Amino acid sequence: MSSRSTEPVKHRVFLRHCDHYDVKRIQEIVGETMDTLSLRPHGRTMVKPNGVMAGRNFPHAHTRSEFLDGVLGALRERDENVERLQVGERSGITVPTRYVFRQAGFLSILKRHNAEFRPFDEEQQVKVFLKGAARLRDFLFVPETVAHTDFFVNCPKFKAHPWTTVTFSLKNYIGIQDDRHRLIDHDHRLDEKIADLQEVIQPRLVAIDAIIAGQRSMLTPSPFPLHLVILGDNQIAVDAVCSRILGLDPSEIEHIRFSAERGIGSLEPDDISIEGDVSFEEACKRAEGFDVGRKRVEPFFEGTPIQAIAGPPPEPERTDYCWGGCPGAAQEAVEVLRLMDPELDQKLRPMTLVFGKVDEPIVPVGDNPVVFIGDCACHSGCVRGEPVVVESQYQERSSNCPHRARMTDIFVKIAQMFWRLLGARRKNVIRLPGCPVSLAEQVYALSNLGGVANPYFKPDEFLPFLRSWVSWRAVKLWRWLRRRPYQTTG
Numbered sequence: 349m350s351s352r353s354t355e356p357v358k359h360r361v362f363l364r365h366c367d368h369y370d371v372k373r374i375q376e377i378v379g380e381t382m383d384t385l386s387l388r389p390h391g392r393t394m395v396k397p398n399g400v401m402a403g404r405n406f407p408h409a410h411t412r413s414e415f416l417d418g419v420l421g422a423l424r425e426r427d428e429n430v431e432r433l434q435v436g437e438r439s440g441i442t443v444p445t446r447y448v449f450r451q452a453g454f455l456s457i458l459k460r461h462n463a464e465f466r467p468f469d470e471e472q473q474v475k476v477f478l479k480g481a482a483r484l485r486d487f488l489f490v491p492e493t494v495a496h497t498d499f500f501v502n503c504p505k506f507k508a509h510p511w512t513t514v515t516f517s518l519k520n521y522i523g524i525q526d527d528r529h530r531l532i533d534h535d536h537r538l539d540e541k542i543a544d545l546q547e548v549i550q551p552r553l554v555a556i557d558a559i560i561a562g563q564r565s566m567l568t569p570s571p572f573p574l575h576l577v578i579l580g581d582n583q584i585a586v587d588a589v590c591s592r593i594l595g596l597d598p599s600e601i602e603h604i605r606f607s608a609e610r611g612i613g614s615l616e617p618d619d620i621s622i623e624g625d626v627s628f629e630e631a632c633k634r635a636e637g638f639d640v641g642r643k644r645v646e647p648f649f650e651g652t653p654i655q656a657i658a659g660p661p662p663e664p665e666r667t668d669y670c671w672g673g674c675p676g677a678a679q680e681a682v683e684v685l686r687l688m689d690p691e692l693d694q695k696l697r698p699m700t701l702v703f704g705k706v707d708e709p710i711v712p713v714g715d716n717p718v719v720f721i722g723d724c725a726c727h728s729g730c731v732r733g734e735p736v737v738v739e740s741q742y743q744e745r746s747s748n749c750p751h752r753a754r755m756t757d758i759f760v761k762i763a764q765m766f767w768r769l770l771g772a773r774r775k776n777v778i779r780l781p782g783c784p785v786s787l788a789e790q791v792y793a794l795s796n797l798g799g800v801a802n803p804y805f806k807p808d809e810f811l812p813f814l815r816s817w818v819s820w821r822a823v824k825l826w827r828w829l830r831r832r833p834y835q836t837t838g
Contacts, residue, residue: 374418391498436466447816538672584613
């Protein structure tokens with residue numbers, strides 16, 4: 349009589365070598381892993397790449413098209429009863445997802461594999477109720493196609509992140525919400541928001557593009573060749589291994605720890621089996637010198653024309669710094685401007701940026717304005733000898749109801765920022781409200797105040813961007829005309 353093993357089943361993470369973006373090789377690696385894990389796509393199958401931004405100016409920000417091609421090929425090879433093969437994402441900085449997919453080269457690949465394009469900024473949103481004891485929200489909204497997916501495949505890019513230290517599988521879930529819901533809790537509670545999103549759906553397969561990773565920043569990362577494809581069927585385990593490859597303790601990366609505490613996976617090395625043709629030690633060697641880029645805003649701007657001062661957000665018992673909100677968006681905004689103009693730091697007009705509650709005296713740079721960014725920015729004191737009182741406009745989180753979230757539009761944001769800055773052009777102190785003030789808004793504000801070109805109106809990018817925007821608006825109008833009430837699930 350045989351006895352059954354009482355050993356717990358280990359999460360399996362696979363480290364596979366891949367020299368370059370060879371579609372055939374990527375398809376083989378993904379397919380072999382699926383066979384090892386006995387995975388077969390079925391029903392409504394959804395693939396979620398990282399498509400935060402793309403194009404020749406953002407070559408390392410997104411999951412590469414060749415990688416997506418290989419993943420879709422592996423899925424189609426094992427297609428036994430797939431009802432619909434879909435690829436969905438919500439791109440970043442209020443850019444229409446249609447534009448990013450076109451710039452990334454995704455659309456032709458989807459056509460070749462007969463996969464449906466699902467831009468989440470155009471989808472019907474449904475309410476998902478959460479049950480976790482440590483949840484930040486009782487419910488949130490996600491695209492209907494995500495909530496009703498049967499076989500979910502997460503295909504992130506291996507990158508650094510100025511807000512969350514790293515972005516692997518768990519952080520890629522920020523892209524399953526449209527902008528109006530994505531920006532809710534995208535502040536000093538961002539790590540908890542990411543953990544909340546894990547209750548929506550868990551991937552059956554994780555396949556991370558780490559062939560050329562992105563270091564130092566999230567939107568404009570510098571390339572870091574790792575020549576790895578990292579796979580698994582539990583994203584807590586996958587993210588834990590990725591963190592340790594960089595020499596980081598995953599329990600100290602809050603969104604990973606919070607998600608693990610929800611009971612969907614383990615961070616413990618003894619609970620994870622690392623397999624594949626690259627050893628863990630070899631992967632660590634390849635990652636030596638990787639810069640995660642996580643810095644407070646003050647040292648980030650040292651040596652530049654911008655002086656930054658950051659105080660705590662309104663809930664000091666949680667943190668003394670808003671890692672997930674306005675300060676990080678300011679850093680990424682400047683990186684975007686630097687990408688468009690390598691001489692930015694020589695051209696930019698000096699300015700002082702203030703975040704959170706600042707009690708210390710503010711000594712501005714030259715005669716240029718002091719800019720208070722975000723609803724929670726506040727100060728009482730003197731600026732250039734004149735008394736200044738900037739009161740907090742922060743509203744309790746409970747008042748920010750997802751039901752009342754409004755659609756955002758990049759041109760509306762730019763127009764609002766234009767008039768706000770126009771009205772404040774002769775003032776010593778400027779207030780930019782929002783929680784958070786989005787990256788898109790800060791790109792425009794800093795380019796305007798700094799006297800440099802706005803990348804949204806770059807001539808060679810504007811017409812393709814405008815075409816995608818018109819298509820997005822047309823789809824939104826059509827859906828509004830056929831609108832139906834929010835649905836609920838879970």
